[in-house]
Each structure stands twice: as C-alpha cells, then as structure tokens.
Amino acid sequence: MQKDIIVQHRDCMPEYGMNFVADVPTVFHCHHFNLFWDQTIDDALGAELGTVIRTNASREAFYDLLKNLCERVGATSPADRIELASTVFSAMGQGHLTLDLNAQGGRAAADYLHYGHSWKEKYGGQVRRKDPADAVAAGFTAAACELAFSLQRESVRTREVECTAKRDRHCSFTSEVLEPSPLAGPMLRDQVQAACRAPIRGLMEDRIQPIVDGLREFTAGVLGDERGLIQAFGLFVSQHPSTYYNRSGYDAYRHVMRTAPQSAPVMRQLLREAGHVCAFNTFGGIMLSPEWEGLVGTPSGDPDETLVACLAIARALGFGHWAATEFEPGRRLVLQTPASYESAYYVNREGRSANAMCFFLQGVVLATMQLTDRVPWAERPQLTPQFYAQLFKHGLPWQAEETHCLSRGDSHCEVVVTRREVQP
Amino acid sequence: MKDDFGRMALGAPALQSIILVTLPDCLLLKQWSRDDDADGDSAAAHVGGAFRSAQDALRAVSSSKSTGSVTIETDEALVVISPLASDAASGFVFDRSAPLGLVRVQVAQLTEHLKGLLQSIRGSRDLSADLSSPSPSPSAPANPTVVMASPRGPELPQPSPLSVAPIPPPASTPPTATPAPAYAPPAPAAPPAQTAAQRFQASPQPPHASSPSLSAVDTKARPRSVRLLEFFRRYAPDPHASMLRLSLRTGISLDQLERPEALDEAQVEVLAGSVRDILGQDNVGV
Numbered sequence: 001m002q003k004d005i006i007v008q009h010r011d012c013m014p015e016y017g018m019n020f021v022a023d024v025p026t027v028f029h030c031h032h033f034n035l036f037w038d039q040t041i042d043d044a045l046g047a048e049l050g051t052v053i054r055t056n057a058s059r060e061a062f063y064d065l066l067k068n069l070c071e072r073v074g075a076t077s078p079a080d081r082i083e084l085a086s087t088v089f090s091a092m093g094q095g096h097l098t099l100d101l102n103a104q105g106g107r108a109a110a111d112y113l114h115y116g117h118s119w120k121e122k123y124g125g126q127v128r129r130k131d132p133a134d135a136v137a138a139g140f141t142a143a144a145c146e147l148a149f150s151l152q153r154e155s156v157r158t159r160e161v162e163c164t165a166k167r168d169r170h171c172s173f174t175s176e177v178l179e180p181s182p183l184a185g186p187m188l189r190d191q192v193q194a195a196c197r198a199p200i201r202g203l204m205e206d207r208i209q210p211i212v213d214g215l216r217e218f219t220a221g222v223l224g225d226e227r228g229l230i231q232a233f234g235l236f237v238s239q240h241p242s243t244y245y246n247r248s249g250y251d252a253y254r255h256v257m258r259t260a261p262q263s264a265p266v267m268r269q270l271l272r273e274a275g276h277v278c279a280f281n282t283f284g285g286i287m288l289s290p291e292w293e294g295l296v297g298t299p300s301g302d303p304d305e306t307l308v309a310c311l312a313i314a315r316a317l318g319f320g321h322w323a324a325t326e327f328e329p330g331r332r333l334v335l336q337t338p339a340s341y342e343s344a345y346y347v348n349r350e351g352r353s354a355n356a357m358c359f360f361l362q363g364v365v366l367a368t369m370q371l372t373d374r375v376p377w378a379e380r381p382q383l384t385p386q387f388y389a390q391l392f393k394h395g396l397p398w399q400a401e402e403t404h405c406l407s408r409g410d411s412h413c414e415v416v417v418t419r420r421e422v423q424p
Numbered sequence: 425m426k427d428d429f430g431r432m433a434l435g436a437p438a439l440q441s442i443i444l445v446t447l448p449d450c451l452l453l454k455q456w457s458r459d460d461d462a463d464g465d466s467a468a469a470h471v472g473g474a475f476r477s478a479q480d481a482l483r484a485v486s487s488s489k490s491t492g493s494v495t496i497e498t499d500e501a502l503v504v505i506s507p508l509a510s511d512a513a514s515g516f517v518f519d520r521s522a523p524l525g526l527v528r529v530q531v532a533q534l535t536e537h538l539k540g541l542l543q544s545i546r547g548s549r550d551l552s553a554d555l556s557s558p559s560p561s562p563s564a565p566a567n568p569t570v571v572m573a574s575p576r577g578p579e580l581p582q583p584s585p586l587s588v589a590p591i592p593p594p595a596s597t598p599p600t601a602t603p604a605p606a607y608a609p610p611a612p613a614a615p616p617a618q619t620a621a622q623r624f625q626a627s628p629q630p631p632h633a634s635s636p637s638l639s640a641v642d643t644k645a646r647p648r649s650v651r652l653l654e655f656f657r658r659y660a661p662d663p664h665a666s667m668l669r670l671s672l673r674t675g676i677s678l679d680q681l682e683r684p685e686a687l688d689e690a691q692v693e694v695l696a697g698s699v700r701d702i703l704g705q706d707n708v709g710v
Contacts, residue, residue: 036662043672047701126661128704266672273665385662392664 001083003091003223009069010220012318013192014212015199016338019318021092022068023189024061024241027318027341028219030285031118031236033278037245038115038135040270041252044263047131050252051138055158056181057248058139059146061241064188066147078148085144089137091223093230093238097137103149105156105175108141110134112227116165118236124165132160134171136244141173155180184349187243195344197411200336202323207308208315214295215286215316233285234383242318246345249359268359272400275363276370277388282317283310283371284383299377303329306372311335314364320413330373333417335365336404340413343406356402358413365415366400396420436530438522440501443515444508444538445472448709449655453512469658471515475505476709493531502527506535514538649684649692651710656699666702673698 009022019026042050066085070076075084082099089097095113100106110116115133123129132138142156158175162168185191222237224230230237249271256267286292287299287309299306307324314322320341326334342358356362374391381387397420404414441457443464450472455464478494496503502518504527514535518527660666671678674694680687687695700708 036665039669040672043669123661126659127702130701130704260675262677263672263675266668266678270665270668270672273668389663 001087003087004221005073005084006069006088006091006223007221009072012216013189013196014216014315015321016192016196017315017319017321018192018196018339018341018344020189020192021239021241022065022072024065024068025187025189025192025243025318025341025344026065026239027242027245028222028237028239028282029245029278029317030233030282031114031122031238032281033274034115034238034240035119035122035133036274036277037249037271038133040267040274041248042131043270044252044256044267049255051131051135053251053255054135054244054248055139055142056154057244057246057251058136059142059154059156059158060139060183060247061187061243062140063143063147063153064186064243065241066143070147081148082144085140085148089140090228092240093222093224093236094140094228095134095137095224096226096228097141099141099144101141101145101148101175103151103177105145105158105177107175108137108158108173110137110171110228111164112229113137113164113171114229114236114238116163116171117227117229119165120167121236124167128167129163129165131166132163132171133165134160134163134173136240137171138173139244142175145175145177151177152180154183184247187246187345187348191348192339192341192344195347195406196339197406198338199321200323200325200338200412202311202325202336203327204304204308204311204324208312211296211308211312212315215312218291218295219316233282233289233291235281235285237282242341243345245360246342246349249342250346250350250357271359272363272366275360275365276367277363278360279310279364279367279371280388280391281383283313283368284375286313287377288380288383298380301375301377303327303372306375306377307333307368310368310371319364320361325414330369331419333365333369333372334414335368335417336412336414337361338412339406343413346407350407352409353405353407355408356405356413357407358402358405358415361413362400362402362415366396366398366417369398369400369417370396436518436534438519438527439530440517440519441467441515442534443467443471443517445475445513445515447472447507447511447513448476449651450476450658451654465658467515471503471505472513473659475507475513475515478505504528504531506531508535508539508542512542647685647692648710649687649695652692652695652699652708653681653684655708655710656703659703661702669702670695670698673701 006021010019012019019028038050038054041054044050045053066081066088069088070081070084073084075081082101086097086099089095093114095110095117097113098109100108113134115136119129119133138158138160142158145151145156145158146153155177156175157178158173160171160173162170162172164171222230222232222239253264253267253271256264287306292299296309299309304327307327311322311324314320318341320337320339322335322337324333325336326332340358340361342360346353346357350357370391375381398417399420400415400417402413402415404410404412406413441455441459443455444453445451445468446453450469452464452468455467457464474496475494493507494505498520500520502520502522502524503515504518505513505515507513516531516534656670657663657666660669667678667681670676671681674691676687676691676695680691684695696708696710700706
C-alpha cells in the first residue's frame with residue numbers, strides 16, 4: 001500500500017482554516033511543540049497518569065481516522081486494516097510501526113517514532129529519560145487493534161515497554177484487551193463545522209490568501225519518508241488529529257483543577273508556552289526554508305510581511321482562520337478567528353466555560369508579535385535554543401489576553417496583545 | 425588571581441584557559457582564559473558535569489573507586505579535568521598542538537599548586553568567617569568546604585613556590601617583598617598590591633541571575649534548597665520554562681521558589697525529587 005493513499009483523503013474548510021483527514025480534524029505540528037505539550041501533561045499529572053491520558057486521547061482520535069479510512073478504501077479484513085494503519089501512520093509523519101496484532105492484543109515495534117526519535121535528538125544528550133515517550137504510537141496501536149479485529153472501542157490497552165528515548169535499541173509495545181472505558185461523543189467534521197461561526201476577514205487578506213493556497217498545496221502532498229518521519233524546515237513535523245491535543249490537554253487540566261487548583265495558572269502558562277514554542281520553531285522554520293523562499297521570497301523583516309506569513313502558515317496548518325483586525329507593530333495586535341481547533345473541541349466536549357480556554361492560541365499570538373518585532377529576519381537567524389533563550393532572557397515586553405472565546409459563549413475567539421505597562 | 429593565572433600561562437603557552445569548579449554543584453570558582461569573552465558559568469557547568477559523568481562511568485565499568493583525571497581530545501583542543509579535592513576540580517584547556525606528554529606534566533604541576541592554594545584557603549578560619557558575611561554567621565560551619573575570598577579578605581598563608589617550569593613575572597609588576605602566590609616563582613615576581621585572597625577572588629564577573637556571587641560560594645553552608653535550585657537552573661532543559669515546570673510538578677508556587685531558603689523540609693524533599701525527575705538523574709548529589 002502506498003503512503004499517498006492519505007493524500008486524497010486530506011481536505012480542509014478554507015473559510016475556517018480547519019484541516020481534515022477522512023473527516024477527522026487534523027493539524028500539523030512540529031516536534032518542539034509536541035514534546036513540550038506532552039511534557040506539560042506529564043509535569044502536571046506525573047509520567048504514569050500522563051501517559052495513560054495521552055495514550056487514551058491518541059486511541060480515540062486515531063480510531064475515528066482509521067475507521068473512516070477503512071470504510072472509504074474498502075479495507076475489511078484484519079490484514080488489510082493493519083496494513084492500512086501502518087501506512088497511514090508513516091504517511092502522517094508519526095514513524096514506522098510494525099504491527100503484529102491479534103484479537104487478544106499483540107505487539108508492535110518501531111525503530112523510528114516521531115516522539116521518541118525527536119526527543120532523543122533534542123534532549124537525549126542532556127537528560128536521561130526514564131519513561132517512554134510514544135503515547136501517540138501506543139494509542140494508535142490500540143486503535144488499530146480494536147478496528148482490525150472488530151473489538152469494542154476503548155477496550156485495548158497498549159503500553160510502550162521499550163523506547164529509544166530511554167536509550168533502548170528500539171521501541172516496542174504490548175497490547176491487551178480489557179474492559180472498555182467510556183467514550184465521549186464524536187469529534188468529527190460535522191462537530192467542527194457546527195462550532196464555527198461567521199467567517200472573519202482581517203487586514204491584508206489579499207496578501208495572505210495566495211500564500212495559504214500555496215502552503216496548502218504543499219502540505220497536501222507531504223508524506224513521511226522511509227522512516228515514517230517528515231523532516232522539513234529544520235523540524236520533525238507530524239500530522240495529528242487535533243483531538244489528541246485537545247483531549248489530553250483538557251483532561252489533564254481538569255484533573256489539575258480538581259486535585260491541585262493552585263497549580264492551574266502555572267499549567268495554563270506552560271500550555272501557552274507550548275504555543276510560543278510552536279510559533280517560534282514552526283513559523284520561523286518555515287519562513288527560513290527554501291520552500292518559503294520559492295513560494296513567497298526571502299523574509300525582509302517588515303512587520304506586516306511577517307504578520308502575513310504567520311497568519312498564512314497558521315491557516316494552512318489547520319490552526320484556524322486567523323485574521324488580524326488591528327496591528328500596530330511592536331505595540332498592539334488583535335487577532336480574531338471564527339474558531340480555533342481548541343475552542344471547536346471545547347464547545348463540543350466540555351460545554352461552556354467561565355474563562356477563555358484557547359491556551360495554545362494565546363501563546364501563538366503572543367509569539368507572533370514577538371516574531372514581527374524581535375527577530376531580525378533579514379539576517380536569516382539560526383532558530384536555536386540559545387536564540388530562543390536569549391529572547392526570553394529579560395522576559396517579554398508584551399502580554400496576551402484572550403478577550404473573546406467560543407468556549408464561554410462568544411461569537412468568535414479573539415486574542416489581544418499589548419505592551420506591558422512595566423517593562424520586565 | 426586572573427593576573428596570576430595569566431602569568432602561569434606564560435610558562436604554558438598552549439594553555440588556553442583554566443576553570444575551577446565546585447563539586448558536585450559545578451559552580452564557577454574561578455576562571456582564567458585567553459579569550460575574555462569566555463562564558464565562565466557555562467564552562468564550569470560543563471566541566472563539572474563532564475567530571476561527574478566520568479566518575480559515574482568509571483563506577484559503572486570498574487570496581488576502582490579512585491578518581492583520576494579526565495582527558496578529552498578534540499581536533500582543536502585538549503581538555504584535562506583534574507580533581508583538586510572531593511569538592512573541587514579544575515579544567516585545563518590546551519591548544520591541540522601541545523604534546524600530550526607536556527600537557528600532562530604541566531597539568532600535574534598546576535594541579536598541585538591549585539590544591540595548595542585551596543588548602544590554604546580552607547585552613548583560614550578567619551577568612552571563611554569574613555567571606556560569609558561581615559560578621560560570622562552562627563549557623564555557618566567553622567571550616568567551610570570551599571570558600572571564595574572577598575576583596576577585603578585577610579592575607580592567606582603562603583603556599584610553597586613553584587618548583588618547575590619557571591614563569592617570568594609580568595613586565596609591569598613592580599618588585600615587592602610580599603611573598604608570592606602558590607604557583608608563582610619566588611619573591612621578585614610577586615605582585616605586591618593584592619593579598620592572595622584578593623587574587624583568588626579574581627576578575628570581575630558580569631552579574632548572572634542564575635549563579636551566586638562568587639564571594640558567596642560555600643557549598644555546604646547554604647541551604648540545600650538554594651543549592652538544588654542553582655543546580656537545577658544550570659542543567660534543566662528549556663531554561664525559560666524550567667521554573668514553571670518545577671512549580672507544576674511540585675505544587676510549590678513560583679513565589680515560593682523565588683525564596684527557596686524559606687521552604688520547609690518536606691518541600692525540599694519534593695523539590696529534590698522533581699529536580700531528579702526533570703533532569704533524569706537518580707541522584708543529583710546536592
């Protein structure tokens with residue numbers, strides 16, 4: 001089976017900046033964001049519970065995706081479904097999984113997985129990891145087993161027993177069938193569409209849209225390499241069902257609110273920081289890539305141009321139809337979107353909140369201001385951890401507030417970035 | 425001390441820098457470098473870390489408990505890290521063109537003199553009291569493990585003069601009757617205006633939020649919570665987010681983490697566990 005089988009099942013709602021694979025909402029994210037997101041959940045809950053929550057989120061999200069794909073391509077036998085699963089996993093940049101599954105569970109193995117490999121690349125020389133890193137692959141394996149052998153949903157538990165991030169030679173997983181756990185309602189294209197309100201037009205739309213179109217054309221054909229990894233823009237990129245991030249993040253946050261509410265502000269701050277990490281590395285990596293140069297040109301450092309780039313990239317990656325409604329370079333940025341991938345999930349799954357809940361959005365918009373003002377693009381800087389740390393060394397001169405959010409009943413999501421009154 | 429190191433380097437032209445670090449905290453005690461822009465704190469962290477890792481490796485592959493020097497060879501440099509005591513080590517960075525045998529001889533000489541200097545400082549009870557605060561702290565140990573001299577510190581006992589590899593005095597140094605520092609040649613070369621303690625206190629360092637004042641380095645006297653956080657800040661990945669992570673893991677607020685000396689015993693234990701977990705260490709040794 002060819003990996004490009006996934007290409008014809010990728011589509012989007014362009015007016016809302018939402019991407020899908022077989023009607024399952026998806027986003028592209030880089031390994032910096034993915035590792036930081038998972039790390040925050042584990043910091044909040046501990047590695048054991050964090051791994052369970054992340055694995056369950058992955059299992060649910062990928063089950064829907066695999067089920068829809070199997071139906072579309074007519075994969076009905078266990079062998080066909082397992083082959084499809086392994087192919088799709090690689091195509092999405094998650095790694096190369098060998099699935100040896102049966103109706104009782106079974107095993108899986110991998111030499112390269114997005115999380116374990118990129119963790120080892122980024123942190124392996126600095127930190128000795130003790131817990132496995134590949135909850136996404138574990139959840140995916142469980143979903144593939146449930147689907148291939150027509151087992152009850154949420155009934156297969158998969159654990160990673162070896163992990164390259166722990167300096168094992170390869171990653172391996174074992175699966176078993178247990179009592180199924182409860183399942184929340186669906187989170188598919190229809191639910192996303194129902195959450196999205198009227199499209200929003202912002203500043204410089206005529207400059208943004210052509211770039212979005214070009215990037216969409218590029219990302220539609222992006223596939224994992226022979227390792228099952230997508231290595232581009234100086235990053236490891238992967239396509240995830242957004243439900244993975246949303247369910248894992250909000251489940252973990254709810255747990256913190258229940259058990260250690262005093263830590264909730266810190267967790268929110270770290271989830272925002274994940275967005276900041278994402279924008280710096282992904283937006284920056286794309287803008288400094290040869291592909292970007294071919295599509296748009298060399299970044300000049302003009303703040304308007306940088307803002308246009310950030311908004312276009314966000315839309316193309318599936319973060320939402322981000323529109324800047326006010327922009328004073330270095331001073332103020334107001335960004336609106338008819339929905340974010342977070343709020344579209346939240347209103348469907350979590351109901352109404354008293355507070356704005358798009359933590360990732362808040363972080364990325366703050367970072368967007370940073371990218372328009374403090375990065376010398378014309379000098380083609382190296383986006384190294386040292387550069388990142390240098391930008392943070394004396395704090396940020398801005399603050400971000402989500403002033404409107406679907407999650408609390410507003411008509412759209414809006415983040416306002418302003419200068420801090422007292423400079424850090 | 426920087427000047428003294430510089431004179432020491434005159435006898436070892438291939439020597440590029442010297443980094444004195446505390447163990448296990450890996451804090452910078454003193455640094456000399458031909459490159460004025462060198463980041464001493466970072467170098468100290470890595471030199472100390474490399475030495476600790478080498479010790480761990482030795483324990484893992486050998487029953488030997490003795491601690492020798494660690495030698496790192498690259499295309500550009502030859503680095504030797506020598507233990508000075510159980511709580512201090514020195515890294516010597518040589519140009520790669522230097523013959524290994526000569527480097528070993530020079531490292532042995534320099535190490536002995538640095539040991540002597542450390543011992544001298546250790547032996548000065550008055551000095552340690554003077555370093556901790558204007559008046560001796562009742563909680564401070566009488567004989568701290570490693571101390572740094574303040575600019576107003578008293579004269580140190582004089583260590584023995586360097587017996588090999590004569591090092592000429594700097595041209596600008598006026599003659600004096602003041603005895604020479606440990607590693608200097610006999611009398612005429614000794615600079616007169618500074619005490620040995622002043623020289624050891626060395627060149628001014630830029631303020632660094634994550635490192636203690638050099639004059640305050642006293643690894644055993646400071647609270648464990650303070651040392652834990654210094655260690656953590658030095659080694660934690662993603663430094664901009666490290667304190668947030670620690671707060672989320674421990675449930676200790678950021679405000680409390682800003683005043684680690686006020687943490688109670690139970691909080692310090694939780695803190696230590698989280699530091700170990702984030703750094704992936706079984707034992708951080710602090």
